[in-house]
Structure formats: structure tokens, C-alpha cells
Amino acid sequence: MMTELLWLLPLVPLAGAAATGLLGRRLPKRAVTLVAVGASGAAFVLALAAFMELLSLAPGDRRIEREFFTWIAAGDFTAQASLLLDPLSAVMTLVVTGVGFIIHIYSIGYMRAEDGYYRFFAYMNLFLFSMLLLVLAGNFLLMFVGWEGVGLCSYLLIGYDFHRPAAADAGKKAFVVNRIGDVGFILGVLLVFLTFGDLGFGRVFGKIASDPSRFPPEAGVGVLTSIALLLFVGATGKSAQIPLHVWLPDAMEGPTPVSALIHAATMVTAGVYMVVRCAPLFSRAPVALDVVLVVGLATALMAATIGLAQTDIKRVLAYSTVSQLGFMFMAAGAGAFSAGIFHLMTHAFFKALLFLGAGSVIHALSGEQDLRRMGGLRRRIPVTFWTMLVAALAISGIFPLAGFFSKDEILWAAWAGGHPTVWILGLLTAGLTALYMFRLIYLAFFGEPRHAEGVHPHESPRSMTGPLVALAILSAAGGFIGLPAWLGANRFARFLEPSLSLVHRGAVPHFSHALEFAFAALSVAVALAGIFAAHRIYLARPGGAGRIAARWGAIHRLLRDRYRVDEFYDRAVVRPLLGLSERTLWQRVDVGVIDRAVNGAGASILSLGGILRGMQNGLIRSYAAWILAGMAAVLLYLSLLRS
């Protein structure tokens, strides 16, 4: 039943967006809240119903594709408006609507005093619509529509406080950087169409899997690898991977619920989802997988080190997000696609919680975001503290919280896939994760209060703490659906299996459960070491952090300045481009060539008209003379033609 009504799932938030966006200015706040939060809640209920219905089917039948109408038909090119519900999109739908619903509730309290309350909720609902379209799309083109839609909502919501130049600039930056990635994505889609003559996921991947002679696993860079690499360019833009990671930290200019929903839990994971959706393709392109693996690892490591030296609480979390997204790409690159989605899901829980917690801290301190002016908040805002502590433990990978299972599965996949270097660096990154996370916890909640005089920290309203508790429960318990093999069967991976049935798999070496357990113990030990280090540096010895920063001054400055990537881009790309635009393209090409050609065409028509205008003098007798002359000319011509 629900699968017949699948189209309702994206359309309910769209209707909510239309209602709040078009009428919200005239509606009371209460009505806006009711419509917007109601729409997200209804979407969650629908997603839950669809998921239940999918569960009731046999695993092999869990793939429901509905084509609603022919969207584009031009020659031999057709694109259907089709939605695809399979285990992969069902998981994503649940995460998007579930976390989305929770964050909508949180926003009621957080955005209460903001101007443009209705505008915020209209954008949020529009985002839910776009994200659901992206996730449920049955072909590349419809996915691209959702892909662009979430980008638009991201831009609108980052620049929500558009009268602040920093927010407007951050929105623009996010939009432009994402466009660079989108060029790669759309080129990849075009190449898919050229190669397969089709854009539907089922048919394209079916062709790949059913024709191994034409599409063998490629050793070098063939057409499949080219497609995969182009699509991955799109993923690096959306999911903030090197070299297009620069927009995400700036995106923290948006309101905190936006950071939690779009820039941590859902939109930025769209790249990972897309790679996993195209797993049958990527798995036959080992070169592309290696690129994914290396980019993911480099991003994870780089962002984690940057996160150590940031002082803005939201920026620490932003770099943490970039780093964790790197982990997800590592999983995909190592061929462990379900592990990537598993981490995507657990990350959505604990990172949304961390952001909402950070929002609660900022709220408690009346807008303070600098970690150096926090401290001692543990007893003042206990709910925020305890829930954030759960999230911090989860992201650090402490047993038995959600992050432990998902991250450990990724590290294990890297090792089992024959990438020991990746495993070691990944383990190091996991340690750094614990370090920067507990640096945040210790600086914000422990030690002496350092906030400004006159600020009285207070716990947030129930509409904000409720979502924190809900997400804390999910962060704590969410990992158990994906228990590793040494603790029983991995139900999550088994559930996702039908979506990944066309994936090409090489021979998988078998390792004993004891070894896997040892690796898990090792990663917990590394995480504990990170927490211990954070305790020593930031809590036990006052001034310890300052001494370290002074001793490793150059490195500290490099990390604080985020490896100066922005400055490098400014000098290598932005300024040459501006110079080229201004001096050559504008002053020479535009003014000198194009303007001159256009103006010249106009002027020549004008002068020709001036000549002809002389004939239209209004004097009848001259008209008669012209007629006579014309007639004489015609007669002369005809008589000459005769002879």
C-alpha cells in the first residue's frame, strides 16, 4: 500500500514548504510551526511505513521502483520521474526524515526569537523534499535534481542571516564550490548516458552486471573508471572532501539546526550515498576506488588535525564532520559499501546531537561560540552536558556506543581489503578524533568558567533538550543493528545486501574472529589514549595546551590557519581569475570586441535608415516620382529580359 503512495513521501514536505513559504508571512507563528513540523513528522511516519512494508517482503523482492510519468522525452532520450525504494534508500529515507523531524522540533525552541521564522521553516521543508528526491530518485537525472535542490537549500540556509556579510559570503562560497563538483557530476551522468543509452539505476547497473565481457573490472582508466571519477568529483563537492572541502567550515555561519541537519547529518552525506548507490559501477573501477580511498583518508586525517586547533565550537564540529565523511569514503574506497552507509547513519545521530548540543551551549551563553570563553558548564546545563558526552564517546569509538561499531568496521575493512597503511593512518585519525572531541568537552564543560561577566548560563527549553535526549539514545544504541561478525551476525549489512547485489567482489581473504576482536580492542585503546591525552593537556595541567602550542609554533599556526588552503585557492584560483575577468575579458574582450560589434551593428543600421528616411518626406509628388522611377525600372528590366 505504502509503496503505491511513495510519491507522497517527498511531496508532503514540499507542500509544507509551499504553505509556510507562500503564506507564512501572514500566518501566526504557531500555525507555521504546526505545518512545518507536522510535514516533517508526517514524512517520518510515511518513511517508517514504507520501511515496514519493505521489511515484510522477502529479501530478494525488496526493490520497488515506481515510474510515475515520463519526465523528459526527446528523440531516443527519455527520463522517467521514477522513485526507487530499496534497502539503501529506505535507510537513507529513515535517517533523513527521522533526524530531520527531531531537528525540526529542536528548531522551534532555537529559532523562537529569530526574524523570518517562517522563512527558516519553509527552507527546511524544501530541503527535506530535495533530500528525499535525491535519495529516492530512480535515475541519475532525478537524483541530480535533488542534488541541486539540496545545494540551493544549503545556500539559502547558510545565508539565512543575509544581512551579515559573513553569512552571505559563506552561502556564496558553498554554492560556488558545489558548482565545481556538480560539473563533474553532470559530466559523469552524460557519460553514463553515452555509454549505456539509459539513466535508470536499475537498467544501467543491470547492463554492467549482465555483460561482463563488455564491462569487465577495469585495470586502468576505462569508461567505467572515467564515469566513477567524474561522479566522485561531484561527491567531493557535496561531501566536502579534498580539494573541495573549504566550503563546509564556512557554512557554520548558518543557524545551528541547519548545521546539524544539512551540514552534518544529511546533505553532506549525499556524496557517500551516491557512491554507494553506484557501487556496482565503482566496484568495477579499482583505480577510482583507490582515488576514493586516498582522498577519504587524506581528508579524514587533515580535517582531524585542523579540528585540534580551532577555537570556534562549531568549526571544531565542522572539521570533525569533514573528517568523518572521509571515513565513510574510506569505507567505500575499500569496497565496504555497507560499512560506509552504517557509519553515515551512526554519524547522522551523534553529529546531529553534537551540533544541537553546541547550539544549546551557544544558546546558554547568549551567543558565545569561542571555546576559550566557555568552561565549567557541566553543572549549569546538565542535560546538554550528558547528551554531548554520549555523542563524544560515540564519535570517539568507545564500546558499545554507535560510533564504535561503524568506525571499527571501516578500519577492519581497510585492513581486510589489503590496505595496512590506510588502516594505520585511519587508526591514528580515530585517536585524533577522540583527542579533538574531548578537547571540546573539557574546554566547554570542565574547568573554571571563563565566560564574560553578566552572562548567566541556563539550560535550554524542553523543545531543545528533548531532541538531545532522543538523539543521545540513538547514538548510544544505534550501533547494535550492525554488530560485527565476532559478536553475531551483522544485520545491517545483511539488510543492505539486496541493494549491493550487483557489486563486483574479488576474493575476500578470511580472517579469524579473534583477530577481528583484537583489532576492535586496539581501536578502543587508541580512542581511550586520545581521551586520556585530551585530559592531560586540557584539564589536568592548566596551560598545557599553551605550552604545546608555543613549542610547536609553526605547526600550531598551520593547523589553526587550516593549512592555509583558502589562502592558496585565493592566490592560485580566485585572484588570477578575477584578474583575467577584469583586465582581459571585461576591458578587452567585452568592451573592445563584443560591445563594439554590437554597437557597430546598431550604428550601421541607424545610418542606413537615415538614407532611406530621406525618401519618406511626406510630399505626394515626390512619392509619385519614386513610383514612376520604380515602374520605369521594372519595365526596363522586363524589356531587357525579353530581348
Place this chain on the structure above:
Amino acid sequence: MNPYLVLSLLLFLVGTTGFIVKKNVLAMFLCVELMLNAANLAFVAFARDLGQLQGQIFVFLVMVVAAAEAAVGLAIMIVLYRRRQTLNPDDADTMKG
């Protein structure tokens, strides 16, 4: 060459020249009539030469048109004179009345 046609040509040229040279609307109107009748003469001459009736029928047609035209033309001339106190068409070279 048929002498009637020569006469027709001469009449037509006289009419045309008059139309272009004269500065009085009434005179120009007479010149138009002259041209029409030159054409009529040519029609009749051809009709007789070829032994057909069409030419003669056309003459009737032209005469009817000329009569209608005379009525309209004279009316325009009266209006022109009332408005401008002139019959020189060069003084009436604007689009607005």
C-alpha cells in the same frame, strides 16, 4: 505601331508629368484622370485589335472607379482647404491632420 496606343502613351506621359509638376491638388487630380483615360484608350485599342471584349469591360470598371474616386477626392480636397486654407499638397506633409 497602333496610333491609338501612341496617343495613349502621350496622354499618360502628359498626365504623369502634370501630376509631378503641378502644385495644385485639383490640377493633379485632373492629371490622374488623364492617366486613367490613357489607360482606357489602351484597353479599347487592344480590345479592338485582338477582337476580345475583356478590354472594353475593363474600361467600364475603370470609369466606375474613377467616378467613385472623384467623389472621395473632391471631398478630401474640401476638407484640406477648410483646415489649411491651401490646395498645395507640399504644405500638407505631416501625418497628423
